[in-house]
Amino acid sequence: MVHYQARLDATFAALADVTRRGVLEQLGGSDASITDLAEKFDMTLTGMKKHISILEQAGLVTTEKIGRVRTCKLGRRRLEEEAAWIERHRQLWSARFDALDELVEHLKRKEKANAQRKRK
Amino acid sequence: MPNEKESSSAAMNRTVVERKSDRELVVTRTFDAPVHIVFEAWSKPELFRLWWVPKSAGMSLISCDMDIRTGGTYRLEFRHPAFDQPMAFFGTYREVTPNKRIVWTNEESDDGAMTTVTFEEHAGKTLVTFHELYPTTAALEEALAGSAEGLPEQFAQLDELLADRS
Numbered sequence: 001m002v003h004y005q006a007r008l009d010a011t012f013a014a015l016a017d018v019t020r021r022g023v024l025e026q027l028g029g030s031d032a033s034i035t036d037l038a039e040k041f042d043m044t045l046t047g048m049k050k051h052i053s054i055l056e057q058a059g060l061v062t063t064e065k066i067g068r069v070r071t072c073k074l075g076r077r078r079l080e081e082e083a084a085w086i087e088r089h090r091q092l093w094s095a096r097f098d099a100l101d102e103l104v105e106h107l108k109r110k111e112k113a114n115a116q117r118k119r120k
Numbered sequence: 121m122p123n124e125k126e127s128s129s130a131a132m133n134r135t136v137v138e139r140k141s142d143r144e145l146v147v148t149r150t151f152d153a154p155v156h157i158v159f160e161a162w163s164k165p166e167l168f169r170l171w172w173v174p175k176s177a178g179m180s181l182i183s184c185d186m187d188i189r190t191g192g193t194y195r196l197e198f199r200h201p202a203f204d205q206p207m208a209f210f211g212t213y214r215e216v217t218p219n220k221r222i223v224w225t226n227e228e229s230d231d232g233a234m235t236t237v238t239f240e241e242h243a244g245k246t247l248v249t250f251h252e253l254y255p256t257t258a259a260l261e262e263a264l265a266g267s268a269e270g271l272p273e274q275f276a277q278l279d280e281l282l283a284d285r286s
Contacts, residue, residue: 086137086139089137089145089147090135090136090137093147093149093250094135096172097135097149097151097248098135099170099171100151100158100161100162100171101149101151101152102171103161103167103170103171104151104152104153104157104161105152105153107153107157107160107161107167108152108153108154
């Protein structure tokens with residue numbers, strides 16, 4: 001669970017930035033070198049390297065160095081991401097509905113008690 | 121990981137989440153109570169706010185305005201310590217039919233989903249179906265990718281669950 005949460009954490013941190021979402025969109029079209037991406041997003045090579053490294057740690061992007069060029073491509077996380085999204089929804093709704101369940105039980109008991117009082 | 125939850129008593133009533141199609145998400149759960157009680161818990165703001173944000177670590181509901189009737193509007197504001205600004209969720213009730221259905225829009229973004237909740241009573245138990253319909257596949261994909269923005273809420277729920285289990 002802790003591992004799972006740490007992984008989600010990395011994914012969400014990676015996705016929380018508009019440039020990094022742009023990079024993913026770019027790479028969805030075609031692979032690109034860090035130099036290409038830095039140019040496209042009008043930023044320094046160092047800045048882009050930082051973004052790529054965060055995406056890489058989250059498993060959203062993989063990179064490969066051929067000669068002097070580091071090429072970036074989308075990682076194999078899309079399906080996993082979807083599974084994670086569904087799982088987060090399940091956890092959110094389980095927590096919510098468990099709380100609703102408790103409340104409903106409470107209201108039910110209250111209604112029963114009221115009905116008995118009236119009958120007396 | 122889902123198994124840990126199964127052993128708890130709450131797991132008797134399973135919450136099921138499914139992606140029904142490219143544009144739909146469906147959550148179902150059965151409650152052991154007649155429909156009027158479940159509907160009341162959902163449609164009275166003072167009750168709704170007791171469960172919509174499960175007594176969570178960190179996340180708090182700072183305001184909850186709900187004018188539950190067809191054509192009425194709602195606005196929920198949450199605060200999380202990780203964010204300076206509160207997050208607002210708002211929209212319009214398209215249909216409110218007591219003990220049957222509530223339909224509302226999610227207007228935080230142009231691509232917000234249309235949400236329908238239905239309540240069906242069978243032998244004293246109530247099946248609740250929560251259905252989100254996104255305007256386009258892209259919008260659902262966006263929600264999927266962009267759910268980083270809904271992060272504090274989700275994490276608060278996770279914290280809550282983790283705290284419950286330990």
